[in-house]
Amino acid sequence: xxxxxxxxxxxxxxxxxxxxxxxxxxxxxxxxxxxxxxxxxxxxxxxxxxxxxxxxxxxxxxxxxxxxxxxxxxxxxxxxxxxxxxxxxxxxxxxxxxxxxxxxxxxxxxxxxxxxxxxxxxxxxxxxxxxxxxxxxxxxxxxxxxxxxxxxxxxxxxxxxxxxxxxxxxxxxxxxxxxxxxxxxxxxxxxxxxxxxxxxxxxxxxxxxxxxxxxxxxxx
Ligand code: G6P
Ligand code: MG
Numbered sequence: 509x510x511x512x513x514x515x516x517x518x519x520x521x522x523x524x525x526x527x528x529x530x531x532x533x534x535x536x537x538x539x540x541x542x543x544x545x546x547x548x549x550x551x552x553x554x555x556x557x558x559x560x561x562x563x564x565x566x567x568x569x570x571x572x573x574x575x576x577x578x579x580x581x582x583x584x585x586x587x588x589x590x591x592x593x594x595x596x597x598x599x600x601x602x603x604x605x606x607x608x609x610x611x612x613x614x615x616x617x618x619x620x621x622x623x624x625x626x627x628x629x630x631x632x633x634x635x636x637x638x639x640x641x642x643x644x645x646x647x648x649x650x651x652x653x654x655x656x657x658x659x660x661x662x663x664x665x666x667x668x669x670x671x672x673x674x675x676x677x678x679x680x681x682x683x684x685x686x687x688x689x690x691x692x693x694x695x696x697x698x699x700x701x702x703x704x705x706x707x708x709x710x711x712x713x714x715x716x717x718x719x720x721x722x723x724x725x726x727x728x
Pocket of ligand 2: 516517518519520552553676677678681
């Protein structure tokens with residue numbers, strides 16, 4: 509099958525948004541302001557340092573480069589403590605099944621994530637063995653919406669960009685996949701993910717047969 513699948517991690521395969529939220533909220537509170545769940549939504553797919561910059565801006569706080577590095581590390585230490593306890597129960601609906609079914613047809617599978625914690629999350633949730641390639645925040649220099657993360661993943665899979673299907677829950681990620689010339693399946697709400705060829709609520713809403721049919725239609 510000429511299909512290679514690239515999965516975003518947070519919000520597509522696993523439910524980590526709640527931990528990012530708790531850790532960022534704790535950081536904001538320690539600096540004397542609050543941080544809402546709605547604000548957390550805006551940080552989906554956004555790198556750690558850029559997330560911190562947005563939060564400091566919301567709090568009306570300015571910090572030096574060194575202080576920002578320290579705050580990001582502090583948030584990450586809290587976040588890592590939380591994800592270190594994750595279990596397979598925190599996989600989002602349909603993740604395990606789609607990965608198993610893709611493996612069964614011999615499709616190549618990659619991870620394309622902005623997170624620098626992907627190895628730990630994959631390990632805790634038992635997904636590591638599914639991936640032929642892993643590209644995360646440790647490997648990229650330019651974050652989504654730049655296509656670098658997905659282009660690197662395709663290269664590692666030995667796939668051409670147009671043979672790749674990207675699964676993404678963040679607008680920046682959808683834009684990155686489009687910029688790479690890939691087929692994008694948005695995971696979430698249609699109105700939040702303009703540009704995706706298809707939007708599903710979660711991975712349980714699509715079968716491999718449907719995916720192959722859509723992909724073939726597209727390239728005809
Ligand atoms: C994902 C999440 C973001 C997070 C980013 C970096 O894209 O959706 O909320 O900020 O990864 O994660 P990290 O684990 O490196 O802090
Ligand atoms: Mg995501």
